Amino acid sequence: MAIVLGPNRYGKAETRLVRVSRDGDTHALVDLNVSVALSGDLAATHLTGDNSGVLPTDTMKNTVYAFAKEHGVGEPEAFALLLGRHFVATQEQVHTAKISIESFAWDRLGPHSFQKRGDHTRTTVVTVTADAVQVVSGVTGLVLLNSTDSEFHGFVEDRFTTLPPATDRILATAVDARWRHLGDDTDWGKSFTGALDALVRAFVGTYSYSLQQTLYAMGNEVLTARPEIAEVRLALPNKHHYLVDLSRFDLANDNEVFIAGDRPYGLIEGTVTRDDAPPALAEWWL
Template sequence: MFVLGPNRYGKAETRVVRVTKHGDAHHIKDLNVSTALSGDMTEVHLSGDNGAVLPTDTQKNTVYAFAKKHGVGAAEDFALLLARHFVDSQPAVRHARVAIEEYAWERRGGQSFVRSGRETRTCVAHYDGERSWVVSGLTDLVVLNTTNSEFWGFARDEYTTLQETHDRILATAVTATWRHSGLSDWDKSYEKARQALLAAFADTYSLSLQQTLYAMGSRVLTDCPEICEVRLALPNKHHFLVDLSPFGLENDGEVFYAADRPYGLIEGTVAREDAPPAGPAWE
């Protein structure tokens, strides 16, 4: 005998660009939306009966229709709106997960924009018919300190060749997600959390990337009381001094080779002592 385990289905990466026009001043919201639904889906798996299945094409169309009907404000609000619609309108659906990536554009005139080089804003909203919960975040926030970073005193074995350093470049591409204690002013909260991450990275004299991770998570919790937990993934974007001695040149920490792989990957969570259990919020 076999038993069907947890399952879900949906439409991944629906790209929608919503233009809002206020006279000659236009505004853009550029989103990548992924929906996933779960519930009473046993028969479609066991017998192929599609009676409980809302087509993924319908989910895609709903994203476009809601962008027109309701507009797009904060990504978190749009994700919650979609999640509640799918659960409340479909008897077989018990849980909806809506994940959004948002791409920033910078205004260059009333109707002219340039794609921003900023990070990608992210959010994941869940709704189960009674409760809703949201995780916000960002990815590809690339930061670099040219000094104030060391790495020494580490464990060694017979395969260790890395030399200790008391002055190095520290660079990473931050992926951060944070869990809210409740509903929030999403845009304001996002900017506060982003600034906290940047400030902590810049202000921390780093003896390890782990130390920097903890400082960044702690700063977010200090500056953002509405956030109860932060998860961070920091790839160490290594910069190695180039040996210029064959050319009769000294390299006093001025010329580096930026290696893309392999790289160290440092991950961790910083939470308030009284943070409620995460449950399925991070899924």
């Protein structure tokens, strides 16, 4: 039996970057968490400790900061493409560069004052090879809740089932969504805003008989609204809300007072895609 080295990569994870653009008295702020992962002809460092093909991860970190100064940052997809193409073009031994970015939003309070927005995080994962690129945008931690227009009944029951059917329940989730673009040249800011609006619009507008139904509606709305997107992948945790029993206090609870559950929770995951979408360059499940 032979033992061989399998797929591998290395890089610099979570380089924190804050870029201030000082255009007169009005400043702009970009706050990113940038991770770089490179793969290719790198077996020697694993097998013999030969580092002649290893670009130090410290160099990757410095490249992120230097590019932020030399080129600016702009939209995270554009910055990730710039970094990924640089590493593949300048390092012959590197065949694939994967750049992952978390973007933290700040709301403007004045010309040079900001307040950090905490309701969700924008994400970007760009994969670059010598011949192709793949751009995946997304959002994580987008908490949504419908206080009605949600049911759940008609499910399988066995001897371990205790969950009662529900005809009027709270539906809440923290959306973790990714969407793969058809190309690498689009208005990234407009595309992200449009996809985010579509996700929210579908959640609000869907009378839900299951969180699975809501997931499909959200993905379908994104693809309908944004022709530049090939497919959408979503992970929706079911943020359970349990009705509190107030009968011991001689009080009726008419679907008004709930316990917000923490864990365990149901987790619904799925993909909504165009039937003619080209295959992915690299795996990009959540």
